[in-house]
Each structure stands twice: as C-alpha cells, then as structure tokens.
Amino acid sequence: MIVDSVVGNVVDPAWEVRLKEATVDHLVLDQWEAQKNRLRKQTTAGLELAVALQRGTRLRDGDVLFWDEETAHAVVARIELGEVMVVRLGALADQPAETLVRSAVELGHAIGNQHWPAVVKGSDMYVPLTVDRRVMDSVMRTHAFTGITHEFVPGTEVIAYLAPHEARRLFGGANSTPHSHLPDGGEVAEGNGHHHPEPGDLPGAALHAHQPDGQLHAHIN
Numbered sequence: 001m002i003v004d005s006v007v008g009n010v011v012d013p014a015w016e017v018r019l020k021e022a023t024v025d026h027l028v029l030d031q032w033e034a035q036k037n038r039l040r041k042q043t044t045a046g047l048e049l050a051v052a053l054q055r056g057t058r059l060r061d062g063d064v065l066f067w068d069e070e071t072a073h074a075v076v077a078r079i080e081l082g083e084v085m086v087v088r089l090g091a092l093a094d095q096p097a098e099t100l101v102r103s104a105v106e107l108g109h110a111i112g113n114q115h116w117p118a119v120v121k122g123s124d125m126y127v128p129l130t131v132d133r134r135v136m137d138s139v140m141r142t143h144a145f146t147g148i149t150h151e152f153v154p155g156t157e158v159i160a161y162l163a164p165h166e167a168r169r170l171f172g173g174a175n176s177t178p179h180s181h182l183p184d185g186g187e188v189a190e191g192n193g194h195h196h197p198e199p200g201d202l203p204g205a206a207l208h209a210h211q212p213d214g215q216l217h218a219h220i221n
Helices: 013-020 090-094 097-113 133-143 164-171
Strands: 023-030 038-042 048-052 063-068 073-080 083-088 119-121 124-128 149-154 179-181 187-189
Touching: 013 063, 023 038, 048 063, 083 133, 090 097, 097 124, 097 133, 119 164, 124 164, 133 149
Parallel strands: 023 073
Antiparallel strands: 038 048, 063 073, 083 124, 083 149, 119 124, 179 187
16 A cells, blocks of 8 residues: 555544544554655554655654545554654843853753754754663763753653754664773673764764763763
C-alpha cells in the first residue's frame, strides 16, 4: 500500500469520534524514521506500507495514514521520541550583563564541546539525549552554570513547538555516536555511526570524559 498524504490526525475531533469504533492498526516509527518523507515499513498487523510524502512533509504522532470507510479500518502513525534535556535560560535575564554573557558563552562552549545538537526557542534550549541521561546531567552539574537550570522531558512534549528543520536537528541524527574515553583506555559508545554537524549546530571539539574520581571532566581535544 502506498501512502502519499496524511488524511487526518487522531486529535482532530472528527477523527477522534470516527476512530472510537474503528479497527486501528499502527505504523510505529522511531524518531529517526519520522523525519523521512519516504520509507517502507510494516504496520503492527503486518501490512506493508510504502510512505512517499511530499518533500518537507514530516509525520506527526497520531497522523492517520489510511482510512477505509467500508470496513472502518485505519492505519495511524505512532512516533516514539527519545527524551530531551531542556535548559532553562530565563533566570539569566535577572543577572548582571557580565554574568549573563559569561554563562551563555560557557554553556555554548560546553554544549558544542560535546557535539550535542541544540535548538534555542525563547528562553529555553532543547538538547536531545545523545548519551545516557546521567552523563548529560553530570556534565551540566559539573559546570554549575550561574542562572541556568535543566530538566529532562519526553520528546513528544517538545516537538509540537518546533519547526520542521528544528525537529530534524534534534531528532534526525540517526547516525550520531557520542562516546566517552575511560581511564583504562576503553571507550563507551552509544548510537550506530558518527554525527556530522549541520549548519546551525553549535561548534566545538569532541568530548573526552575521564573519570578517575567518579566525576566527569570535559576538555577540548
């Protein structure tokens, strides 16, 4: 079956009512697959779908990809997004100008030093989890940025606020492989490739995390 357009979304009142009595099959996509406008994948019921959407179109969680009025059968996209670290910058507005500039520069250096993609919206910075949450939390706590706090939220709570190119930056890095070098010369890696920064990504060198004292210290390679 070829899907070349989206016919609705489960949050639309009309579709919400229509799908209550329907048989709903799901096309489950991870955050990388959801950025593609062309892909081939089976639904949970085993139906082979070929998705061929217009360039620039991005699937949203709950999009209705197929509807058969006669059989009341639907195929709905379910997108599984990873967590996002939200860095709160709003309190910097109350800091002296020199503190604001220093904290912003230090934060940019820390994020870029690790090649973490980031998007700033208003007074918040969004950073997807590209390594273990504990590692990212440790990096932020080690730097102890003045006037800056952070928390972790599901990606589904963030993606609605993002433009398509911003969503791709946060959730489209399928080949990202952040890694940390350990004191014994070993390496801890996550992901399945190497991240190539896109225009607009914060620049910086690779992260090396040496942990002889149990703390994470970052430095430029």
